[in-house]
Amino acid sequence: MTEDPVPAVQMAGITKTYPGNVVANDHVSLQARRGTIHAVVGENGAGKSTLMGVLYGAIRPDEGRIRLDGVEAHIRTPADALRLGVGMVPQHSSFIPALTLVDNAILGCERARAGVLDRRRAIAELDRLAEELGVRIPWRARAADVSVAIRQKAEIVKTLYRGARVVILDEPTAMLAPQETDALYAILRRLAASDRTVLIVTHRLHEVMAHAARVTVLRQGRLVVETDTAATSVSELAALVVGGSARPMSAVPLTGGDAAPMVGDAPPNDADTMLPPRDPWSRGIEQTVRLPVLEVRQLELPRHRADSVALVDFEVLAGEVLGVAGVDGSGQRELAEMILGTRPCTVGRILVNGRDVTRLPVAKRLAAGLAYCPEDRHRDGLIMNFSVAENLLLGHQWDSRLGGGRTIRWRRVLEHADRLCRLHHVRLASVTDPVSSLSGGNQQKVLIARALAVPPAILVALQPTRGLDIQASQDTFESINAARAAGMGVLLFSLDLDEILAVSDRIAVMYAGRLAGILTRAEADRSLLGHMMTTGSASP
Amino acid sequence: MNGDTGFAILAAMSVRQACPLIIAALGGVMSERAGVVNIALEGIMLSGAFVGVWAGQAWGPAVGIMAALMIGAATGGAHLAFTQVLRMNHVVSGVAINLLALHASTFLLRAFFNQADPPRQAKLAETVSMGWFIAFAFMAPFALHLLLYHTAFGLRLRAVGESAARTRLAGVSAVGLRASAVVVSGMLAACAGAYLSMALVGRFTDDMVSGRGFIALAAVICGRWTPVGAMLTCCVFGFFDALQLQLQGTVAIPSEFLRVIPYVLTIVVALVIRSSPPADLGSAAQD
Numbered sequence: 001m002t003e004d005p006v007p008a009v010q011m012a013g014i015t016k017t018y019p020g021n022v023v024a025n026d027h028v029s030l031q032a033r034r035g036t037i038h039a040v041v042g043e044n045g046a047g048k049s050t051l052m053g054v055l056y057g058a059i060r061p062d063e064g065r066i067r068l069d070g071v072e073a074h075i076r077t078p079a080d081a082l083r084l085g086v087g088m089v090p091q092h093s094s095f096i097p098a099l100t101l102v103d104n105a106i107l108g109c110e111r112a113r114a115g116v117l118d119r120r121r122a123i124a125e126l127d128r129l130a131e132e133l134g135v136r137i138p139w140r141a142r143a144a145d146v147s148v149a150i151r152q153k154a155e156i157v158k159t160l161y162r163g164a165r166v167v168i169l170d171e172p173t174a175m176l177a178p179q180e181t182d183a184l185y186a187i188l189r190r191l192a193a194s195d196r197t198v199l200i201v202t203h204r205l206h207e208v209m210a211h212a213a214r215v216t217v218l219r220q221g222r223l224v225v226e227t228d229t230a231a232t233s234v235s236e237l238a239a240l241v242v243g244g245s246a247r248p249m250s251a252v253p254l255t256g257g258d259a260a261p262m263v264g265d266a267p268p269n270d271a272d273t274m275l276p277p278r279d280p281w282s283r284g285i286e287q288t289v290r291l292p293v294l295e296v297r298q299l300e301l302p303r304h305r306a307d308s309v310a311l312v313d314f315e316v317l318a319g320e321v322l323g324v325a326g327v328d329g330s331g332q333r334e335l336a337e338m339i340l341g342t343r344p345c346t347v348g349r350i351l352v353n354g355r356d357v358t359r360l361p362v363a364k365r366l367a368a369g370l371a372y373c374p375e376d377r378h379r380d381g382l383i384m385n386f387s388v389a390e391n392l393l394l395g396h397q398w399d400s401r402l403g404g405g406r407t408i409r410w411r412r413v414l415e416h417a418d419r420l421c422r423l424h425h426v427r428l429a430s431v432t433d434p435v436s437s438l439s440g441g442n443q444q445k446v447l448i449a450r451a452l453a454v455p456p457a458i459l460v461a462l463q464p465t466r467g468l469d470i471q472a473s474q475d476t477f478e479s480i481n482a483a484r485a486a487g488m489g490v491l492l493f494s495l496d497l498d499e500i501l502a503v504s505d506r507i508a509v510m511y512a513g514r515l516a517g518i519l520t521r522a523e524a525d526r527s528l529l530g531h532m533m534t535t536g537s538a539s540p
Numbered sequence: 541m542n543g544d545t546g547f548a549i550l551a552a553m554s555v556r557q558a559c560p561l562i563i564a565a566l567g568g569v570m571s572e573r574a575g576v577v578n579i580a581l582e583g584i585m586l587s588g589a590f591v592g593v594w595a596g597q598a599w600g601p602a603v604g605i606m607a608a609l610m611i612g613a614a615t616g617g618a619h620l621a622f623t624q625v626l627r628m629n630h631v632v633s634g635v636a637i638n639l640l641a642l643h644a645s646t647f648l649l650r651a652f653f654n655q656a657d658p659p660r661q662a663k664l665a666e667t668v669s670m671g672w673f674i675a676f677a678f679m680a681p682f683a684l685h686l687l688l689y690h691t692a693f694g695l696r697l698r699a700v701g702e703s704a705a706r707t708r709l710a711g712v713s714a715v716g717l718r719a720s721a722v723v724v725s726g727m728l729a730a731c732a733g734a735y736l737s738m739a740l741v742g743r744f745t746d747d748m749v750s751g752r753g754f755i756a757l758a759a760v761i762c763g764r765w766t767p768v769g770a771m772l773t774c775c776v777f778g779f780f781d782a783l784q785l786q787l788q789g790t791v792a793i794p795s796e797f798l799r800v801i802p803y804v805l806t807i808v809v810a811l812v813i814r815s816s817p818p819a820d821l822g823s824a825a826q827d
Contacts, residue, residue, distance in 0.1 A: 058709060077827065079711035094709045096702040098819060099695075107699050108710035110692035117690050162711075 006070035008034035008197040009055065009166055014064035016050050024050035025061065026221045032166075032214070034069075037188055037198045039208040039229075041241055042218035043469040044439055048201045049091065051218070052168045055199070056088040057081040068166070082108070087159025091170040091201075091467075095151055097144035102126065104143055105158040122161075129160045132194070133187045147329050149180045156187060167191055168199045173207060174467055175328065175495065179534055185211045203469060205234045205241070219243050242470060290317040291354070293369070293457040293489040299338060299348030301331045301513050310514035311348065316458055316489040322518075323504030324493045327533050331513035332493045333375070336462055339491070340372050341365045353457045366395065369457030373447055373464050375493075377440070381447045384436040388428060389417035391435045392450050420449040425475045441472025448479045458489040465499060477503060497529060511536035550782055555674060556740060557785070558778025560585070560732040562677040564756035565763070565770040566684055567728030571616075573688065573765055574721035575701040575820045576623055579634035581729045582753025583641030584615045588730025589737035590645040593662050593744040594652060601668045601738060608734035609727045615641070616726020620719055627824040638753075646746050667742035673735045677771075684767035697721055701818035704825035714825035729753065751803070758806040764815040773809065777802050 009032040016025040025047045032038035040048045053059035055066060057075040066073045068084055075081045081088070088094070095104040106122045113121075123139045130137050135153045143151055152172060159167050169188070173181045188198050188211065202208060208215050209229055217224040217240045224240050292315035299312045312335060316322045326332055337343035339350055341362040349358045352368045360368070374380035382391050393413050396402060402416060403409045417431035426445045428438055435443060444464065451459060459480065465473040481503075484490055494500050500507055507524045509516040509532040516536045519528070532538055564581050571578035588608040596604025615637060622633035653662045688694035696717050699707045704714040736752070737744045755777055756770075763769025784798040 056709075077711070078709050079713075082711040088709070090709065094706050096699055096706055096819075098702050099699060103695055103699075107695060107707070108712045110695060112692055115691055116686075117692060117695065 005034065007031040007067075008069055009038075009199065010067040010070075011051070011055060012065050012067075014051060014054055014061050014066075016047075016054060016059060016061045023221045025054070025064075027064075028218065028221070028223045030216050030223075030226065032197050032199055034197050035192050035195045036213040037192050037200060037211055039212035039215040040199065040201045040218065041203070041205065041208055041215060041237065042224075043203075043241060043471065044441055044467075045220075046218040046241075047221040048218055049170055050221075052088065052170055052199065052201055055081070055166075056086055056168055058088070058090075079108075082162050082164075085163055085165035086168070087162055087164030087166070088168040089152060089155040089159065089170065089172060091174065093143075093151060093155065095143040095155060098142065100140055100142050101137060101146065101151070101154045102139040105139070105154060105161055109162050126157055126161055130157045132160075133157065133190050135187065148175045149183070149328070152176075152184070153187065156191075160191075164196070166197045166199065168201075170201045171203070171467070172200060173202060173204060179327065179530065181207070205237045208237065209234050217241060238470070290319065292316065292351075293318050293353055294339070294460075294491060295349075295351040295354075296335075296339065297349040297351070299335075299345055299350065301338070302334050303513060312515045314508060314515065314518060316491050318457070318487045318489055319484055320505045321484060321490040321492055321503050323500035323507045324491065324510060325497060325500045325507055325529055325533060326495075326510035326516075328495055330510040330533075332462070332510055334513070335510070336372075336375075336460055336491075336493060339460055340370070371451040371456035371459045373451050373459065373461040375462035375466070377443055377447060382435050382443060385434055387432045388421065388426070388435050388438070388446055389414050389431040391446055392417045392420055392431075392453070395450060396453060416453075420453060421446075424449040424452075424479045439472075441468045441475070444468055444472060444476055445479070448476055452479060452483045452488075455483060455486060456488055458491065459483065460491045460493075462493045463495060464492070465494075465496070473499075497526060500529075501526070509533055550779075550786055553782035553785060554775070554779040556670065556778075557781040558775045559670070559674050559677040560735045560740070560752055561756045561759060561774035561777055562681065562732075562771050563673070563735065564729045564732035564753055565759045565774050566680055566767055567725035567732070568757050568760035569684065569688075569763075569765060569767050569770055570697075570721045570728065571725035572760060572821060573701045573818055574697050574718045575704060575818055575823055575825070576620070576718055576722050576725075577630035577634065577822050578619065578722070578725055578729075579631060579754070579757060580615065580619045580637040580726075581756055582749055582751070583634075583638035584612050584619075584726050584729035585733035585736070585749045585753045586638075586641045586645050586747070587611045587615055588733030589748055590648065590662075590733075590744050591730075592734035592738045593664060594648070596664050596668075596738055597662070601664065604664075604738055605668070605731075605734055608730045608738075612726040612728070612730020612733075613723050614726070615730070616723045617719075619726070620722040623722075624715060624718055624824050630822050642747060645744075649744060649746065661743065662745070663743035664738060668739045670735070670739045673731075673739055676731075681767040681771040688767065698818070700825065701820055703820050704823055705820075708825075708827060713827050715827045718825050729756075732756070755802055755806060758810060761815075761817070762806070762809045762813050764813070765817065776809075777805065780805055 009030065011030040014025045014028045017023050028047065028051055030051065040051065042048050050059055054061045057078045057080050060076060066075055073084050075084065102119055102123055105126055111118055111122060126139055137150060137154050137157065138146065156167065172184055176184060191198050212229050214228050216226045217237065219241065294316040296312055296314050301310045301312055303310060324332055334343060338345045341360065345358060349356055351357065352365060352370050355368050357365045357368050378384060393402060398404060402412050414431055421428060421431060424445045426442050426449065428442060435446060464476050468476065480490060492504065501524065504521060506518055506520050507529065508518045509529060511533060516532045517538050564585055568578055568581055588611055591611040592604045592608035595607035619633055619637055622628040623630045649662055653660045688698060696707065696712050700714045700717045708714045733749060736748060759770045759773040759777060762773040780801045784801050787798055788795045
């Protein structure tokens with residue numbers, strides 16, 4: 001016996017090349033100790049998910065070896081991994097929405113009595129495992145009907161139900177609120193304390209430093225370093241992750257001047273409500289005549305409880321960022337959909353640029369100066385099989401310069417797309433490539449570019465940086481900032497409190513389907529916001 | 541003919557007409573719940589009807605039914621190979637199978653029977669009893685319900701229809717599940733076809749399925765992809781089919797118009813009942 005214990009997980013020389021010679025993993029190695037939380041960090045496309053997919057058997061590597069507890073493991077399918085005690089909670093959920101949580105949990109490992117599924121016994125066993133982790137889960141609910149946080153906990157319990165000794169989580173906190181994130185890490189600590197090995201893929205370096213014992217840094221498919229978190233710092237990790245390619249945020253020139261639209265003859269808002277561009281970094285100085293670009297008046301949101309009447313009343317001024325904080329599912333989505341016009345509103349009024357749009361369809365709202373950046377890029381934002389140029393054309397197809405509802409003038413459309421992509425730093429080979437060939441960050445930039453192609457009066461953005469790496473998040477906010485400097489108002493919904501605090505002029509907090517309050521940036525701090533997000537009240 | 545016996549005849553006829561629809565629809569439920577669109581039901585029914593009579597005439601009804609089930613499994617297997625291995629569009633594969641079955645059975649009818657010397661007829665010496673088929677048609681939906689919702693196999697089958705990729709992540713062979721579902725689906729459809737030719741009329745004629753496979757598929761959709769729901773819808777269709785048969789010649793409505801009733805009803809029901817299909821319907825699974 002040696003003094004150094006055998007690592008629970010050893011991966012060596014893992015190489016995976018995708019069609020088109022995209023090297024996702026280039027001889028990557030990893031060693032994770034038993035009973036610890038081990039983080040894998042890197043930018044989008046660094047190869048983190050590929051590496052974890054290889055360990056779970058979901059991705060077959062070109063070469064490389066895996067040892068579990070020192071024993072050579074041949075993992076070719078998820079079934080192999082599960083048999084060897086490796087479980088995974090993928091980024092986009094492995095649960096099937098139409099099935100109940102219990103059915104999802106037992107799928108592939110069903111126990112039956114006389115051929116008939118014994119769900120009651122399964123639930124008893126699942127409850128016992130859940131209790132070990134300190135969570136309660138409504139197993140009979142359909143996966144589609146529970147929150148992301150609950151579904152995620154159920155997925156973790158599932159891995160234990162299948163006897164996992166190694167639990168992999170891919171970006172588990174990307175869609176969680178701060179309190180939920182803390183709860184998740186409490187669970188992961190318990191997993192580690194029970195002598196299991198937790199592997200977690202994440203972007204969030206603060207979480208790595210706070211919770212993980214060891215960290216593997218990947219960049220462009222290669223291993224950069226593997227080190228104890230005690231021996232490093234957030235800033236050092238950040239430097240390792242981006243590898244010197246990051247531009248400091250303040251060094252980026254503003255593009256306000258050449259952001260002039262190609263589409264649309266005149267800006268949709270009245271000229272007298274437009275303010276001259278101002279320096280975005282000296283915000284709050286000029287408090288002169290700032291007209292509201294979005295007014296929400298006594299709007300009734302869907303009720304979370306039968307007795308709670310939730311009337312929402314606020315406005316967003318020109319050139320202002322109003323951040324909306326709140327735990328996921330506090331009514332943000334409903335509010336955003338009502339403003340966009342995809343959800344009917346019965347009580348209350350919505351005004352864009354002073355014009356009542358409450359009864360207008362989406363197209364007329366957009367024409368009135370509203371722009372929208374949806375939460376789910378793939379479902380609501382882009383048509384993945386369409387080219388970048390076609391996606392950028394959508395919504396502007398009536399513009400006379402692009403064809404104006406007669407035949408599309410493709411040369412103009414391509415020029416238009418090229419210009420927008422340059423302006424918003426979309427990295428791509430050609431605007432005629434399908435948008436699905438772009439990375440998540442660049443897809444988001446396409447969405448932002450389209451929303452800002454005609455300068456809107458108000459941009460409603462839901463989680464615009466969800467799932468993006470540091471560089472892509474910066475680029476996204478630069479684009480938004482440039483338009484804001486030209487007088488656009490922004491209503492920013494985000495579950496990331498740091499992001500809200502970093503970019504908002506005022507912060508609205510939503511709680512259980514109503515507005516808990518609006519704070520100025522000076523009044524707001526993390527603890528007060530956290531208190532309002534979880535109790536709905538500003539008083540302690 | 542008094543009212544009572546008229547009603548009894550209508551009821552019996554409804555059951556007889558509904559029976560093949562139910563059996564074929566169960567095949568549709570199996571296949572579609574596993575994520576494979578099965579518009580090949582029509583063609584598989586036709587091949588089962590033909591092979592049943594052909595083998596039945598030569599070697600007796602038991603062999604005939606076995607042969608029908610085997611051709612059903614084989615045709616289902618072909619549909620499986622086209623859609624899952626060759627990753628062909630499910631509708632294209634289904635249409636190909638339907639056309640092949642139609643023309644092959646028409647050709648073989650001529651080749652094996654009418655032009656033989658001395659001329660033979662595609663007719664069984666005696667028909668097979670309908671009782672077994674009918675008992676099966678009205679009990680199997682409940683058995684399939686139990687299978688789908690209360691067994692491990694059923695859970696996996698529903699899962700693979702909702703998402704083959706996620707089912708694979710749970711350590712289950714998605715391709716294997718789809719294979720068993722589509723092969724059984726083919727056997728059920730062929731069984732429905734054998735009922736038509738061997739039990740209901742006792743002979744094979746050109747295109748004798750005449751759209752029942754499509755009606756069965758419509759019943760799957762109207763029944764929201766559940767076995768019992770599909771059975772109930774098939775009963776309604778069977779009733780109108782029987783009504784149409786009974787009214788022919790007794791009322792002054794052209795028989796073509798009456799024959800259209802089940803199809804019109806399908807459209808009406810499909811418009812009224814809205815439900816979403818299995819989320820991964822029409823995909824190709826990979827292991």
